[in-house]
Amino acid sequence: LAKTTQPISMDSYEGQEVNITCSHNNIATNDYITWYQQFPSQGPRFIIQGYKTKVTNEVASLFIPADRKSSTLSLPRVSLSDTAVYYCLVGENQGGKLIFGQGTELSVKP
Amino acid sequence: GAVVSQHPSRVICKSGTSVKIECRSLDFQATTMFWYRQFPKQSLMLMATSNEGSKATYEQGVEKDKFLINHASLTLSTLTVTSAHPEDSSFYICSAQDRVNTGELFFGEGSRLTVL
Numbered sequence: 001l002a003k004t005t006q007p008i009s010m011d012s013y014e015g016q017e018v019n020i021t022c023s024h025n026n027i028a029t030n031d032y033i034t035w036y037q038q039f040p041s042q043g044p045r046f047i048i049q050g051y052k053t054k055v056t057n058e059v060a061s062l063f064i065p066a067d068r069k070s071s072t073l074s075l076p077r078v079s080l081s082d083t084a085v086y087y088c089l090v091g092e093n094q095g096g097k098l099i100f101g102q103g104t105e106l107s108v109k110p
Numbered sequence: 111g112a113v114v115s116q117h118p119s120r121v122i123c124k125s126g127t128s129v130k131i132e133c134r135s136l137d138f139q140a141t142t143m144f145w146y147r148q149f150p151k152q153s154l155m156l157m158a159t160s161n162e163g164s165k166a167t168y169e170q171g172v173e174k175d176k177f178l179i180n181h182a183s184l185t186l187s188t189l190t191v192t193s194a195h196p197e198d199s200s201f202y203i204c205s206a207q208d209r210v211n212t213g214e215l216f217f218g219e220g221s222r223l224t225v226l
Contacts, residue, residue, distance in 0.1 A: 036217075043114075043203045043217035044154070087153070096142055096207035096215055100154040 004088045004101040011107050018075040020104050022088030025069045033064060033071045036087045038103070044087060048073070075106075083108045113137065114206050116218035123194055124226055130190045131221045133160075133204035139184035140206035145177075148201040148220075160187040160204075194225040 005023040012018045024033065032051050036044035048055055050062040050071070061074040075082060085103040113136045123129050133143055141162045146154040158179055159167040166179035176198075178190040187206075191198050203220045207213065 041201065041220060041222060043116075043205075043220045045217070046215070096205070096209075097144060097156065097159060098205070098215070099156060100146075102153050 003099075004090055006086075006088050006101060006104045008102060009105040009107065011109065012078055013109050014079055015077050018078050018082075018106060018108075020073045020075075020086055020088075020106070021070060022073070023070050024088070024090045027068050027090050030092050031090045032092070033062065033068075034089045034091070034098075035060070035062065035073045036089065038085045038087065044100075047086070078106075078108045080108050080110060082106065114140075114204065114216040114218040116202075116204055116221045118221060119219060120222045120224075122224045122226065125195050126193055128190055128192045129194055129223060130188055131202055131204075131223070133187045133189070133206070133218055135185045135206045135208070135216075138206075138208040138211060140187075141184060141209065143181060143187040143204055143206045145179060145187070145189050146203045146205070148203060154203060157189075162187075191223065194223070196225045199223055199225045 032049055034049040035047040037047050038044045048057055048060045048062045050064050052064050055062045063072045085105050087100050087103040089098050115134045117132045121129055143160040145157045147157055148154045156169050157172045160179045160181040162181045162184055168174045181187040201220050201222050204218045207215045
């Protein structure tokens with residue numbers, strides 16, 4: 001399972017766009033990139049998943065360059081409620097077994 | 111949508127006692143579930159893979175006799191922390207994948223164990 005590297009923490013202000021980049025140099029051909037959000041004392045919550053190029057849903061966008069060695073989670077116009085830890089994970093789509101890295105603690109300030 | 115539920119959400123026990131945590135897939139069958147533990151300000155650490163009808167597969171460094179996992183049905187896996195000690199106090203989280211329908215992976219709400 002590919003290892004991921006993310007910034008430990010990030011600060012932002014309400015209304016700003018936040019981009020969190022994750023490095024996964026050893027990503028395998030069959031691996032997908034998935035981002036989860038976790039609030040204190042709660043289980044992780046799925047945000048978005050992608051394999052290549054760009055994926056967008058109602059809460060975020062995921063940008064993946066051609067070499068797939070990194071990915072960027074983009075949160076448009078963050079609010080205070082987006083304060084959480086964000087995890088980037090790499091693994092097979094049907095694998096189920098996920099190895100969590102350190103995650104990025106995002107703090108959104110008013 | 112599909113939901114994974116854990117029970118209890120919080121439990122406090124005395125040192126030396128055993129505690130059972132349940133993980134249920136509410137509207138899908140899960141042949142495989144996963145158990146994680148998370149200490150404060152740390153990431154989730156995979157403990158074991160729970161396989162329906164067979165023995166669990168434990169990650170390196172996780173004591174199988176300490177953390178008993180039973181996956182007796184397609185919708186229920188249990189984690190029993192035996193002879194709990196204060197250092198076992200942690201947040202325990204399970205996940206399950208709906209492989210039949212959507213392939214989505216769902217996490218439970220977590221169970222906070224405090225051992226006095």
